[in-house]
Amino acid sequence: xxxxxxxxxxxxxxxxxxxxxxxxxxxxxxxxxxxxxxxxxxxxxxxxxxxxxxxxxxxxxxxxxxxxxxxxxxxxxxxxxxxxxxxxxxxxxxxxxxxxxxxxxxxxxxxxxxxxxxxxxxxxxxxxxxxxxxxxxxxxxxxxxxxxxxxxxxxxxxxxxxxxxxxxxxxxxxxxxxxxxxxxxxxxxxxxxxxxxxxxxxxxxxxxxxxxxxxxxxxxxxxxxxxxxxxxxxxxxxxxxxxxxxxxxxxxxxxxxxxxxxxxxxxxxxxxxxxxxxxxxxxxxxxxxxxxxxxxxxxxxxxxxxxxxxxxxxxxxxxxxxxxxxxxxxxxxxxxxxxxxxxxxxxxxxxxxxxxxxxxxxxxxxxxxxxxxxxxxxxxxxxxxxxxxxxxxxxxxxxxxxxxxxxxxxxxxxxxxxxxxxxxxxxxxxxxxxxxxxxxxxxxxxxxxxxxxxxxxxxxxxxxxxxxxxxxxxxxxxxxxxxxxxxxxxxxxxxxxxxxxxxxxxxxxxxxxxxxxxxxxxxxxxxxxxxxxxxxxxxxxxxxxxxxxxxxxxxxxxxxxxxxxxxxxxxxxxxxxxxxxxxxxxxxxxxxxxxxxxxxxxxx
Amino acid sequence: xxxxxxxxxxxxxxxxxxxxxxxxxxxxxxxxxxxxxxxxxxxxxxxxxxxxxxxxxxxxxxxxxxxxxxxxxxxxxxxxxxxxxxxxxxxxxxxxxxxxxxxxxxxxxxxxxxxxxxxxxxxxxxxxxxxxxxxxxxxxxxxxxxxxxxxxxxxxxxxxxxxxxxxxxxxxxxxxxxxxxxxxxxxxxxxxxxxxxxxxxxxxxxxxxxxxxxxxxxxxxxxxxxxxxxxxxxxxxxxxxxxxxxxxxxxxxxxxxxxxxxxxxxxxxxxxxxxxxxxxxxxxxxxxxxxxxxxxxxxxxxxxxxxxxxxxxx
Numbered sequence: 025x026x027x028x029x030x031x032x033x034x035x036x037x038x039x040x041x042x043x044x045x046x047x048x049x050x051x052x053x054x055x056x057x058x059x060x061x062x063x064x065x066x067x068x069x070x071x072x073x074x075x076x077x078x079x080x081x082x083x084x085x086x087x088x089x090x091x092x093x094x095x096x097x098x099x100x101x102x103x104x105x106x107x108x109x110x111x112x113x114x115x116x117x118x119x120x121x122x123x124x125x126x127x128x129x130x131x132x133x134x135x136x137x138x139x140x141x142x143x144x145x146x147x148x149x150x151x152x153x154x155x156x157x158x159x160x161x162x163x164x165x166x167x168x169x170x171x172x173x174x175x176x177x178x179x180x181x182x183x184x185x186x187x188x189x190x191x192x193x194x195x196x197x198x199x200x201x202x203x204x205x206x207x208x209x210x211x212x213x214x215x216x217x218x219x220x221x222x223x224x225x226x227x228x229x230x231x232x233x234x235x236x237x238x239x240x241x242x243x244x245x246x247x248x249x250x251x252x253x254x255x256x257x258x259x260x261x262x263x264x265x266x267x268x269x270x271x272x273x274x275x276x277x278x279x280x281x282x283x284x285x286x287x288x289x290x291x292x293x294x295x296x297x298x299x300x301x302x303x304x305x306x307x308x309x310x311x312x313x314x315x316x317x318x319x320x321x322x323x324x325x326x327x328x329x330x331x332x333x334x335x336x337x338x339x340x341x342x343x344x345x346x347x348x349x350x351x352x353x354x355x356x357x358x359x360x361x362x363x364x365x366x367x368x369x370x371x372x373x374x375x376x377x378x379x380x381x382x383x384x385x386x387x388x389x390x391x392x393x394x395x396x397x398x399x400x401x402x403x404x405x406x407x408x409x410x411x412x413x414x415x416x417x418x419x420x421x422x423x424x425x426x427x428x429x430x431x432x433x434x435x436x437x438x439x440x441x442x443x444x445x446x447x448x449x450x451x452x453x454x455x456x457x458x459x460x461x462x463x464x465x466x467x468x469x470x471x472x473x474x475x476x477x478x479x480x481x482x483x484x485x486x487x488x489x490x491x492x493x494x495x496x497x498x499x500x501x502x503x504x505x506x507x508x509x510x511x512x513x514x515x516x517x518x519x520x521x522x523x524x525x526x527x528x529x530x531x532x533x534x535x536x537x538x539x540x541x542x543x544x545x546x547x548x549x550x551x552x553x554x555x556x557x558x559x560x561x562x563x564x565x566x567x568x569x570x571x572x573x574x575x576x577x578x579x580x581x582x583x584x585x586x587x588x589x590x591x592x593x594x595x596x597x598x599x600x601x602x603x604x605x606x607x608x609x610x611x612x613x614x615x616x617x618x619x620x621x622x623x624x625x626x627x628x
Numbered sequence: 629x630x631x632x633x634x635x636x637x638x639x640x641x642x643x644x645x646x647x648x649x650x651x652x653x654x655x656x657x658x659x660x661x662x663x664x665x666x667x668x669x670x671x672x673x674x675x676x677x678x679x680x681x682x683x684x685x686x687x688x689x690x691x692x693x694x695x696x697x698x699x700x701x702x703x704x705x706x707x708x709x710x711x712x713x714x715x716x717x718x719x720x721x722x723x724x725x726x727x728x729x730x731x732x733x734x735x736x737x738x739x740x741x742x743x744x745x746x747x748x749x750x751x752x753x754x755x756x757x758x759x760x761x762x763x764x765x766x767x768x769x770x771x772x773x774x775x776x777x778x779x780x781x782x783x784x785x786x787x788x789x790x791x792x793x794x795x796x797x798x799x800x801x802x803x804x805x806x807x808x809x810x811x812x813x814x815x816x817x818x819x820x821x822x823x824x825x826x827x828x829x830x831x832x833x834x835x836x837x838x839x840x841x842x843x844x845x846x847x848x849x850x851x852x853x854x855x856x857x858x859x860x861x862x863x864x865x866x867x868x869x870x871x872x873x874x875x876x877x878x879x880x881x882x883x884x885x886x887x888x889x890x891x892x893x894x895x896x897x898x899x900x901x902x903x904x905x906x907x908x909x910x911x912x913x914x915x916x917x918x919x920x921x922x923x924x925x926x927x928x929x930x931x932x933x934x935x936x937x938x939x940x941x942x
Contacts, residue, residue, distance in 0.1 A: 149891075157760065290731045450757035452730050459682065459751040466889035473887055474880030481876060485629045518820050521892050524884045525827060525899065528877035529834075532869075535876075536838065539869045546635070565841040568786060569834040575778050576830030580823060583771040585764075588823045595827065 025552050026619035028612060036612045039604075040499060046506035049132055049143040055088065056107035057129035059267045060097045060114060060122050063439070067095030079117060085110050091137065100129055115265075120345055120439075127267030127285060144508045145268070146284075147516030147590060148453070150467075152460035153284035156296065157451035158257075160277045164386070165249035165445030166242055167193050173219070173235070174198055180214050196242075198235040205231050246277070252444035254279055259440035260295055274585065279447065289454055297449060299386040300434055301338030301442045302357075302423065305330040306370065307378040307410060319382055322406045322425070328380055330407075335370045335379070336363045344438035346431040353431040354424045355438070364419030371416045380410040381423050383434075386446040467520035474524050475501070482531060486538050488627035492613045493534035496605040500530050503601035504594060516590035526598025532569065533606035536562040538628050551626045555618060559611055566607065574599050631871055636864045640911060641856050641919060649912035650920075653801055656905075660808020667811050672818030675765055677758030679721040679730075681737060684749040688714045693744055701740040712890035716751075723758045730755045768822040772803060775829055787840055788927045794918035795836045798909040802832045806902040816894050824898035831877070831899075832906025835870055836914040842866050843915070847925040855924055859915050867911075874907050 028036075060076060062068060069092070076097055077090050085106055087099040101107040107126060115124045128151075130143045148155050170193035177200065181188045187203040188211060202211050212224055212233060221241055225234040237245065254271055257279060261269040270282040281296060308316040308329040315332035340363030345356045359367060370379075386403045408425035426434060479497065482490035504523060508515055541558030549557065577599065580592035618626075639645060673680045683689075691708050694717060698706040703721055711718035724733055734753055741748045776796050784792040806825055810817050842862040850858050878900060885896035 290735075293731055449730065449755075450760050452753075452755040454734075454750075454753040456749065456751040458684070458749065463889065463891070466887055466892075470880075470884045470887040470892075474883035477879040477883060478876045481879065485631075485872065487629075517888075517892060518823060518895065521820070521884060521888065521895055522827075524880050524888075525877070528880035529831065529873070531876050532834070532873040535869050535872045539866075539872075542868075543865065561845075565838045568837045568841055572779055572782060572833045572837050573830035575782060576775050576826050576833070579771055579775040579778065580826050583767055583774065584823065585767075587819050588826075591820070591823045591827070595830075 054128040123265040125267040152457035346435040519590035522594030530602035682752035798914035820895040828902030835910035
């Protein structure tokens with residue numbers, strides 16, 4: 025009685041040692057570092073590390089450690105001065121090719137790094153940074169798709185010589201009007217053939233059709249818009265050079281962006297939510313092309329009639345760099361192959377004719393109508409320059425007509441890609457670094473003192489068994505830290521609160537067991553029997569109690585966001601690990617110390 | 629060492645005491661609901677939307693001066709209060725209109741405060757749009773109802789529906805009284821408090837289930853004893869454990885309340901109140917309701933073998 029088979033002792037020991045190993049990275053602290061990542065998102069290889077180190081050695085800068093981490097190069101420095109200097113040098117040398125971020129990095133010895141271990145990642149409230157919650161304008165995402173349909177259907181109808189008009193989308197509906205009643209069925213078939221999924225309804229007057237997207241199409245379109253926006257936002261954040269950014273979908277139409285260490289959200293803001301892009305169109309000089317439209321000019325520039333066909337637009341731009349051309353700020357553009365072909369064709373046919381560059385930006389505006397706030401996205405399109413095509417060109421050219429900052433931001437935005445639908449900010453939180461450090465200090469002192477109070481109480485109350493429970497409690501803390509490090513779930517202040525709560529609740533299992541042992545002794549059982557049945561009989565209570573708490577924690581995790589999630593994670597982890605340490609862990613120690621022996625009393 | 633006598637035999641569940649306990653609970657609930665209905669909750673910006681600033685001054689902050697500075701700068705309805713230390717101040721502004729640009733507001737707030745003290749440190753700035761808050765209220769309520777339903781199902785599966793109803797009623801009681809406490813004392817109610825209330829559900833349930841577990845065991849062991857006596861014995865047997873776990877948990881929460889800083893204050897208070905109430909409710913309310921529903925030992929006994937089968941045996 026009261027002994028484990030040796031394999032079980034070994035298993036407990038192995039689990040214990042694994043926990044210590046996983047938690048180990050947390051004791052080393054952090055040092056200043058420079059993180060370099062490829063702006064295109066390609067992974068760097070070993071030669072890059074040497075290249076960077078060599079470049080820095082020219083300025084007598086020697087990183088304390090230099091290594092690859094997940095395709096990025098990390099250079100660690102002993103002090104912030106070296107870090108800043110190295111950051112400047114690298115940024116100068118690799119403009120637009122690499123994103124250089126200053127950060128704090130754990131000072132792990134190489135062998136731990138090689139094992140792929142890392143410390144817990146700290147949430148924004150513990151290390152400072154900026155948190156944005158962006159909402160994607162889904163109505164606009166759907167509308168822009170409808171506009172594509174509008175153009176496409178109109179072209180197809182005209183190809184079949186049907187005289188028709190399609191109104192701009194209104195409340196998710198495209199209204200198609202044919203001139204001759206007899207063409208209606210033909211038009212319906214053409215549209216049906218072009219897209220089998222859209223819903224085609226009869227209009228009121230027998231000469232029109234109402235077209236709307238099916239629910240599946242709308243959902244697909246929304247998912248696409250969100251995914252596309254996340255990719256674009258990731259690219260933009262990477263261009264900015266922020267270490268360890270987080271860009272994540274939240275719910276149906278929201279995106280969370282967290283940028284640790286960033287202190288000034290002003291510039292970020294413009295860049296994250298900006299929708300600026302460019303379009304190149306030919307000027308309709310004699311007003312002969314169908315579908316031409318008048319575009320306003322920017323400050324002092326004359327407006328122009330521009331042709332319907334877009335020669336090239338923002339999504340065909342693969343590279344853009346800001347600079348100066350003849351003393352004026354300029355953006356140097358590189359188009360993809362298809363865009364290059366179109367540009368070549370257009371310029372070949374139109375040498376000597378004017379072409380305009382249209383700058384397009386969407387902005388969200390809210391107005392109060394009948395006491396309700398109504399949002400709509402206002403799209404401004406303005407001509408930033410019109411120039412005569414002097415020669416044939418293809419995929420590389422330049423655009424002027426912006427100021428320096430606009431040119432720089434536009435270049436960044438064009439490089440990162442356009443947003444599929446406009447986003448606007450519904451939440452912004454900035455946490456200063458001093459507050460983060462304060463939160464860490466406060467949180468840890470609460471854990472420390474709370475833990476101390478509990479172990480003193482347990483040791484006095486349950487004597488030797490209390491000490492065993494304390495060992496289990498300490499191990500439990502190590503396990504929580506180990507699992508948080510392994511899962512890389514970020515630790516937040518509510519997360520620390522969850523740990524504190526776990527410390528108080530984790531002893532519950534041991535209290536149940538020890539009280540049961542006391543009862544068994546009071547009932548006149550022999551010590552070994554009392555220990556045995558104490559553990560056996562308490563088990564179902566412990567399991568029930570923990571499972572019910574776990575249910576609450578899992579619901580919290582599933583439905584909660586932000587602070588609630590952080591709390592739910594540590595609470596659930598704590599419950600799971602405490603089941604192991606309080607039942608199996610303490611039993612192993614009790615068995616080792618009291619099993620197989622004749623004992624006359626139980627120190628409980 | 630013992631905090632209470634080894635063998636207690638307090639009569640928790642006699643019909644008279646049960647009535648007192650149910651009356652106390654009823655009063656607590658009525659007062660809570662009345663306060664929630666009339667006073668409401670002091671919702672944080674997580675729920676209402678708005679702007680929150682945490683500001684650090686190099687020396688003790690002059691709240692009146694800050695108030696007048698803000699008023700002069702045209703910010704209306706600004707709440708200014710100390711946040712922990714005398715040098716720390718929290719400012720709260722109502723939502724600044726949908727189209728308002730957070731950048732301009734932040735700069736303007738910074739400039740306004742810097743008039744008085746150039747070294748002012750904006751430690752935390754939060755903007756929350758009003759639509760986020762509405763969703764949160766919905767989601768928080770949903771989370772609680774969902775948790776209660778799941779727990780009801782689990783307790784029913786492990787015990788029986790009368791216990792399930794007792795447990796869930798006790799939990800609803802804990803939730804209402806804890807939230808009511810926040811309403812009566814008008815303490816700030818933010819997202820972390822919602823998390824704390826859900827943790828209270830977990831904790832209180834823990835207590836209740838442990839008691840139920842012992843009740844089931846005693847129903848089996850003490851055949852022939854009335855349900856009331858068996859339940860009373862069980863609660864007495866678990867009393868030491870209930871109190872000790874309560875003490876250790878309250879110990880760490882007190883540490884969190886005192887040392888954890890202002891931002892976890894409401895969270896700690898919610899847990900402390902909830903755990904005290906939860907301990908009370910798992911002793912009195914949960915079992916009392918099960919008893920009122922006339923729970924009998926038979927409800928928990930394994931089904932008897934079919935007597936017809938026994939007849940065939942030699």
